[in-house]
Amino acid sequence: MAKRKSIHIKGMEHGAPIPNGTVVGNMVFSSAISGKDAKTGVMSPNPDEQAEAMFRNLQLFMESVGGTPDNIGYMKVYLKEEKYRDSATMPGSRCFPTNTTGPRVTRSRRNCAARC
Numbered sequence: 001m002a003k004r005k006s007i008h009i010k011g012m013e014h015g016a017p018i019p020n021g022t023v024v025g026n027m028v029f030s031s032a033i034s035g036k037d038a039k040t041g042v043m044s045p046n047p048d049e050q051a052e053a054m055f056r057n058l059q060l061f062m063e064s065v066g067g068t069p070d071n072i073g074y075m076k077v078y079l080k081e082e083k084y085r086d087s088a089t090m091p092g093s094r095c096f097p098t099n100t101t102g103p104r105v106t107r108s109r110r111n112c113a114a115r116c
Helices: 047-064 082-095
Strands: 004-007 021-024 027-030 074-079 104-109
Touching (some): 047 082, 074 082
Antiparallel strands (some): 004 021
């Protein structure tokens, strides 16, 4: 049986002492990937900029395990309010340019401390 390997990415650390994800065999699982800029460590107050940063972080995460967004099968995006849906849709459509080959993406409203 495959052993679990934790993934830690500089600039994407969580407040809690948990890894950014884990690899088990040929499967990769991420923990939450936020809209905090991994280079500056700053969460922009602008929802569009948060979404852009989140998709950059997603790319960084996938590259760290030898993959690309093309290897993603399912993704869930949490929004603080429904009005932010378009903020997540535009950078998402650049990351996954075709609906026929992109992952299954669901968006949910969630109360969270930071802007989502």
